[in-house]
Amino acid sequence: MTETRTHLIELGDGLRVSRQGYGGMSLSDVYGPVTDDDALRTLTHAVDAGVTFVDTANIYGGGRSERTVARLLRTRRDQVQLASKFGILTGGGIGRRGIRGDREYVREQIELSLSRLGTDHLDLYYQHRVDPNVPIEDTVGALAELVAEGKILHIGLSEATGEEIRRAATVHPIAAVQTEWSIVSRDVEAHVIPAVRDLGIGFVPYSPLSRQWLTGLFDAAALTEGDGRPKFPRFAPEALAANRPVLAEVLDVARDADVTPAQLALAWLYDKGRALDLPVAPIPGTRFTERVDENLAAADIALAPEHVARLDALAGRVVGARSANPQWVSAGRE
Template identity: 55%
Template sequence: MTLRSLTLGTGSHQLETSALGYGAMSLAGAYGAITESDSIALLEHVAQREVTFLDTANIYGDGESERVLGKFLKHRREEFVLASKVGIEKGAGVGKRRARGDAAYIKEQIDHSLRRLGTDHLDLYYLHRVDPETPIEESVGALGELVTAGKVRSIGLSEATGEEIARGHAVFPITAVQSEWSIFARDVEPHVLPTCARLGIGFVPYSPVGRGLLTDSFDPQALPAEDIRQNFPWFMPENLPHNAALLARVRDIATGLELPTAGLALAWLYQQAAALGVQIAPIPGTRTAGHWDQLQRGVDVQVPGEAMAELDALAGQVSGDRSFDPRWVSGGREGLLPRG
């Protein structure tokens, strides 16, 4: 599979990377157990598919994802664009964590991440969540100081509102914004994406296949008790049967186009981004090579207009918010989620 490259951001802080990246939260067991050897084998497979963009965070498995990536990158660091994040304290688990973006914390955490990753710099470093108690200007200023220090080459924001992105960009150039975006999660379209398009900021969609919901392998009857998705409204018992019915409609469209459902989800995303004038590098995560190849099939596919229109209509029918706490994500703070 030949994979094209693209550029995130503009000017001196732009970043050239593959059009598709790998999101490494899965390597920390969020969606089920995976051994270190299987993680390394999967990363090798992804690299063979010409993926050069790897994304992780210090919170994933309390550093486990970074550690595994560091082992994989030990003798090939310069082959990859490496991104990580700071700004979520572990707390008592999903739904009970807190955002932290003060300058002291950011400057402390970068050194821990670099050590686990076995490198002296990150290509992209995000503020993982906006801290309601710390001005975005302070957080972005601290990230910018890491660029000056040579520890980071470019910076980003995750789940920031359109207004927060603009304020941060005025302090130091933002190269990329990372937020959830998929056929079922559309709240970044009214404010976040237009701000990115206006300022020349790249966009990195996470969960582009709806945390595995928009795939051929998802089984609503087989969610393990320890699966992180149990904490998200889409997957709760009162919502999942309805959302599984919507998934069946997406699968029917994919079948008609002779695509895997995950591939269709990515193809829709690229096409939607082009229409909105935003450069994107989605970062799906998976634990299997077969699932990865289904995803990558969607990178350069054109979806017919009738199918795009049918898929567009589904987001308004999804049951439940995309987050356990709407205040935790951009659309919630912009009043775009039902309980935001």
């Protein structure tokens, strides 16, 4: 553990978090089976290693992720910047769920999350997906009420468009925008990144390792029944086959740079943050303590310009959408 890895950065609205967070979707079975005790062990190891930014959501494992985080918070609440989310309805599965962003739902869900998490406030509360039937100003207005009541300290948005982010910020300061961003998912650079830079908002890339694919360790044959990845178009057999040359290039750059593929993918994001003067805090998730350490080491890696250039050339070659429903991600509505 080094000072660099555990150094806090400021996102927006004064929210300070560790340079790398922990993505709590992995505390459920969506990327492979994990027991509650093993999930807690990995999460605790992440916090012991210097991660202070813990990200979860009401939908992850039907509340299971939040309940696991609660076990950590019993003794570590003051060491963690805690983020959760609302907005995606249960039922239907990936790509077929509904979205709600009305005031009644916001207020209902914050109470349920706080109860599961065993805390009286969240440091950051995201609108997980934008409700097409509710103006974003109304949703952020409801969140602003929660700020005034002390139930949340900061407001975040996930998969909002550049325009939606700008509209939201007229109602209340936005601390963070969380959207998929990686070597192979770069659509946010067109509209979302310019908006957050203009408004002084921090960026939290989710799926920075493209749901394990960028690590080179993804094995479609090993997937269990509850794994959610086959529901994403990019994980269809024909897309995986078409994208093998892209992955081969990633793995080759990693060998040239003498880092692991996961470290390469995370270091690429940190490089982009420096180049854009944008505070970036990726939130890779994992079920394994050794992967936590591997991921954290990426914060100390400076990639050579020629390696960055090779990686920059890859996104346009990728086959398959990153979302099962294009309207659920910012690029589908821009």
